[in-house]
Amino acid sequence: MHGRGLNIILGVYVALIFTFVFAPIFFSLVFSFNSQRFPTIPLGEFSTEWYAKILSDPDIWQAVRNSVIVSTTTAILATTLGFCTAYTDFRYNFRFKGPYLALILLPPTIPLIIMALAMLAWLSRLGLSGQLWSIIMAHSVLTAPFAMAIIRLRLHQMDPDLEAAAWNLGGTEWQAMRHVIVPFCMPAIISSLCLTAAVSFDEFAVAWFVSGLNKTVPIVILEIVQGNIDPQVNAIGTFVFLTSISLVVAAQVIFISRQIKSHS
Amino acid sequence: MTEPLVTFRNVEKRFGDFVAVRNMVLDIHEGEFLAIMGSSGCGKTTTLRMLAGLEAPTAGEIRMAGRLMNDVKPHERDTPLVWQSLALFPFLTARENVEFGLKMRGVGAAERKRRALDWLDRMQIADFAERNVATLSGGQKQRVALARSLVMEPKMLLLDEPLSALDANLVIRMQGVLTKLQKELGITFVYVTHSQSEAFAMADRVVIMSQGDIAQVGSPKDIYRTPANRFVAEFVGRNNILSGKVLGGDAKGMQIATPQGTFTAQTPQTPLAPGQSVSFAVSADLLTLSETEPDTVNKAQATLISEEFIGSLVTLFLEGADGMEFKVQMQERALMDLDLSPGATLWLGWDAASASILSEG
Amino acid sequence: MSTKHKIDLYALTWRLPIILWQLIFFVGPVVFMIAISFFVVKNYRMTEAFEFVNWQRMLTRGYFWDSYWYTLFIASLSAAIAMMLAFPAAWALAFRASENLRRGAVFLLIIPFFTSYLVRTFSWYVILAESGVLNAMLGYVGLGPFKMLNTHFGTVVGYLTLTLPLAVILQTVTMANIDKTLVEAARNLGCKPLATIWRVVLPLSKTGFVVTALFCFILAFGDFVAPFYLGGSQEPTLPILILDTTKSGQQWPRAAVVAIMMMLTLFAVAFTAIMLAYRKPKVAR
Numbered sequence: 001m002h003g004r005g006l007n008i009i010l011g012v013y014v015a016l017i018f019t020f021v022f023a024p025i026f027f028s029l030v031f032s033f034n035s036q037r038f039p040t041i042p043l044g045e046f047s048t049e050w051y052a053k054i055l056s057d058p059d060i061w062q063a064v065r066n067s068v069i070v071s072t073t074t075a076i077l078a079t080t081l082g083f084c085t086a087y088t089d090f091r092y093n094f095r096f097k098g099p100y101l102a103l104i105l106l107p108p109t110i111p112l113i114i115m116a117l118a119m120l121a122w123l124s125r126l127g128l129s130g131q132l133w134s135i136i137m138a139h140s141v142l143t144a145p146f147a148m149a150i151i152r153l154r155l156h157q158m159d160p161d162l163e164a165a166a167w168n169l170g171g172t173e174w175q176a177m178r179h180v181i182v183p184f185c186m187p188a189i190i191s192s193l194c195l196t197a198a199v200s201f202d203e204f205a206v207a208w209f210v211s212g213l214n215k216t217v218p219i220v221i222l223e224i225v226q227g228n229i230d231p232q233v234n235a236i237g238t239f240v241f242l243t244s245i246s247l248v249v250a251a252q253v254i255f256i257s258r259q260i261k262s263h264s
Numbered sequence: 265m266t267e268p269l270v271t272f273r274n275v276e277k278r279f280g281d282f283v284a285v286r287n288m289v290l291d292i293h294e295g296e297f298l299a300i301m302g303s304s305g306c307g308k309t310t311t312l313r314m315l316a317g318l319e320a321p322t323a324g325e326i327r328m329a330g331r332l333m334n335d336v337k338p339h340e341r342d343t344p345l346v347w348q349s350l351a352l353f354p355f356l357t358a359r360e361n362v363e364f365g366l367k368m369r370g371v372g373a374a375e376r377k378r379r380a381l382d383w384l385d386r387m388q389i390a391d392f393a394e395r396n397v398a399t400l401s402g403g404q405k406q407r408v409a410l411a412r413s414l415v416m417e418p419k420m421l422l423l424d425e426p427l428s429a430l431d432a433n434l435v436i437r438m439q440g441v442l443t444k445l446q447k448e449l450g451i452t453f454v455y456v457t458h459s460q461s462e463a464f465a466m467a468d469r470v471v472i473m474s475q476g477d478i479a480q481v482g483s484p485k486d487i488y489r490t491p492a493n494r495f496v497a498e499f500v501g502r503n504n505i506l507s508g509k510v511l512g513g514d515a516k517g518m519q520i521a522t523p524q525g526t527f528t529a530q531t532p533q534t535p536l537a538p539g540q541s542v543s544f545a546v547s548a549d550l551l552t553l554s555e556t557e558p559d560t561v562n563k564a565q566a567t568l569i570s571e572e573f574i575g576s577l578v579t580l581f582l583e584g585a586d587g588m589e590f591k592v593q594m595q596e597r598a599l600m601d602l603d604l605s606p607g608a609t610l611w612l613g614w615d616a617a618s619a620s621i622l623s624e625g
Numbered sequence: 626m627s628t629k630h631k632i633d634l635y636a637l638t639w640r641l642p643i644i645l646w647q648l649i650f651f652v653g654p655v656v657f658m659i660a661i662s663f664f665v666v667k668n669y670r671m672t673e674a675f676e677f678v679n680w681q682r683m684l685t686r687g688y689f690w691d692s693y694w695y696t697l698f699i700a701s702l703s704a705a706i707a708m709m710l711a712f713p714a715a716w717a718l719a720f721r722a723s724e725n726l727r728r729g730a731v732f733l734l735i736i737p738f739f740t741s742y743l744v745r746t747f748s749w750y751v752i753l754a755e756s757g758v759l760n761a762m763l764g765y766v767g768l769g770p771f772k773m774l775n776t777h778f779g780t781v782v783g784y785l786t787l788t789l790p791l792a793v794i795l796q797t798v799t800m801a802n803i804d805k806t807l808v809e810a811a812r813n814l815g816c817k818p819l820a821t822i823w824r825v826v827l828p829l830s831k832t833g834f835v836v837t838a839l840f841c842f843i844l845a846f847g848d849f850v851a852p853f854y855l856g857g858s859q860e861p862t863l864p865i866l867i868l869d870t871t872k873s874g875q876q877w878p879r880a881a882v883v884a885i886m887m888m889l890t891l892f893a894v895a896f897t898a899i900m901l902a903y904r905k906p907k908v909a910r
Contacts, residue, residue, distance in 0.1 A: 041758050091639075103647045114847065114888060165347060172368075180353060202740060202742065237747065240741045
């Protein structure tokens, strides 16, 4: 009973959990190639109608452009901020370090809808709302902690003598940063760029509130969904999934392969 | 003697309440192989880090060739360090590692490469120049680390327990490499270690540190034969330490009454008054052992407890009067004609010159 | 020494950016949101003031409290369901799976975390619809159709989309870190499998589990997509209240009141949970 039988039951259960988690992703993909307007089983004919529709929609192209701008800029900003903070945490000890770290790590614990309202009110007050920049600023706050965590993890694996060795060989602090710390952290930096881009690419609550008329891809989805059932969403969704999944997989492969390498 | 290369004058280093190095006075001379030895936390590594500029002294002065170095940044110094962890840059090849310092100093690429390959060749690892350092063996990494420091052509090389990660037989090989290198280059080596055998095998002079203080400075032989104090006597080798009171004495020797008998020891530099408590050390290999009463100045009877063989070297443990444990070290051959059954009573003997008085503290 | 007090330009370069950025774009917004809860709206324009009118208006309204208790209830319920559904899977991955299988599973479960929640919700909408995939499949075995959209069930399915992968990951990691010899020791001493889970595994993973449940609660509590699209916002949750108040009525101050109430509730729940997680167990006997 405790051996094989239990293992089979547990295996089936785990498979069910994974089915639940991946069913929406799977069906979104399937329905994006399905001709029915109200998709169900049995499936309709194979069709690329919805893809043709979104590809010919200039609004969607504009949203894609916006999303690419927002997520790449966010990724660069958040990774820079995360790197600075991770390095500070690695290298220095100072009096208010606890609050300092809390300042960067806190935002993800606050529900997005609250951040969205707060950002909207504040950015309007500063006259900064309703632009792509508004989304970028908000997203960088939300994603910097991820960047910080990934890069901090990498620095944790570094021999602490490495930086001092660079000074010892005649490098200034800046040279040591450029020739030792940054190269060592490079896999984490690339992972962080991918992951923060993925998060920013998918985020809709804050973006929707502060973006004004500048729509990103998730905002377009939100608006289509609000109207009625439209399988265009599945086509866009498939494209969105592919983008984020490739970013996440790239991030993990780069980071994990480096970790394995540095341990061998 | 010429002016020392480095002078420590009343140097102190504190970390909060902890005093890592206390009132250090030390000269390091050009071309010598100096070992700084002690157990962990004694201040040896802190001393080395101060030489490299990685720690600034809290008080006192460190001068190099007359220049005050207290606040000179690490990168403005010419004191390359071979790290205990080696601290090779894992994302660079062996050659790029060796070139690193030259690159920092602004040496051109062609020149860098030539000098790096030259040193890798000298360290007999030229074949591995383009390999990633992570793929090299422990001994090869060691040589890359040495080349990386020596390519800078320093006047002084700092080494922080560089052999601690190696296998025992490789350690002996690397000791040979290091002493030969130091003689050839004629530069100063400052070598920090907790290993007595490393320090005594390689160094011209040994500094023994204990809890932030220098316990003794001297040649390995001086330290071995005449430990300055109880700490050194216990730390270095197998010493028999006897304690008692001064009866009197002259320039030839001091008479000391101990529970094991009255003995004569070498007269120390600072005179001792009768009645004063005192200890002296006799190295285990300077004791003689016989079945009949010897004709040495000092003698005592003791019962054999046990023996310990390390190759052809034997250490005998005996119990003297008052439960005092004596250690005698000798070649196995010399024991042939003695009755060594446990419980046998034997005579110990030693010269006055073999017994050196330890200063307190 | 004077050098100690000299400004270290290098250190500041790395330390300052995040302080400035977070002050302007994180602390600023949150503090300002608290401030506007005391502002007043006249003729669709917000004017600076210090009045409790918004607080009074929201906290004395029945619909606010209905929404408040409903949100608390449905978020707690879905956190509890997520924890229970995740447990057997996490237990299997932690104790029965090989190291590689576990890594692979966790890796797969991370993926949805970074993919569009919105699209997944829409996909559920299609699956759960009256004539959707699930009802069609149930129809083949002669069941249904069931009404699943615009119900509490729909809302919970939406929440689980968000929280279940996280619950499985965190529970697996927590239990994989338990010292296996303790579990084996319990079995060796004659403890039955279920009793081992109850008396050894759960007590040892208490901290991790409480934190996991807390995360599930926070995610569900703050989500507006699931109750809106799958629950049909029959009973609006607090996030929907914020959304409606902000988007339609320009009543930012009132939305701020709701948001602050949500944050206070989250703090209280998080504080209680963390106290619970780190409380020393009472010594038996």
